[in-house]
Amino acid sequence: MKVHVKHWSAVAQWRWNTGNNNDAAADDEGDVCGICRIPYEGCCPACKMPGDDCPLIWGQCSHVFHMHCLLKWLGTPASKQQCPMDRRPWVTAERKVNNNVGNAAC
């Protein structure tokens, strides 16, 4: 039997690498930004397009938010420049790109 493929559609899905690779722990909606309650992969309420234009921001305290949501909070005097989750002084963390590398402790 000969099969001719007339048409095909490729589908891809993306996710921010939040370091939380435990898919079982993430519910159907995935993780949400604690400030706006919109999934990380969505965008903050002020943006229209998810992706690089509405990125996430990581704190050294390990908490993650939409960058725009966090900056809006830090822009208010009420924030006292603290992380909304743990009220520690907010320090933006360096992105760790290679956190999926296996640890080899020889």
Place this chain on the structure above:
Amino acid sequence: MASISARRLRKELNEINVEGCPAGIKLLSADNFDTWLFSIEVLGESLYQGEVFKLMFRFDANYPISAPAVQFVVDETRGAPIHPHIYSNGHICASILGTEWSPVLSVSAVCVTLQSMLASCKVKERPVDNDRYVRTAPDNPKKTRFQYDGDTV
């Protein structure tokens, strides 16, 4: 209505409708994204046995970046709980509604905090400066700069 507060409040309302309010708390009205009303009572042993109070939330367009204005409703049928941190006009001296507000808090988190503030009350009395405060209090409690006693309530 600005989208930030409306979108977040729509999510919170949806959650309340699906999962219900915490025990002892009921949604009375949420017809818009400006003002919500709840009834609140303390379940179990407390100084407020059998008392049901009405709690009002007022949101501005920047919620949850800015804290909601929360107070007990005082009308012909109900008064504010008699509590060392609650004024007779319904205004509440609680740090999470002022300097300790965080945008990760929510309406139901505030309800639960106030409920436990009532539950842990040991003496039913008004704040010492109640009369002075109520005479000059602004309509919106967010305009008041409360001095938090720092004791555990």
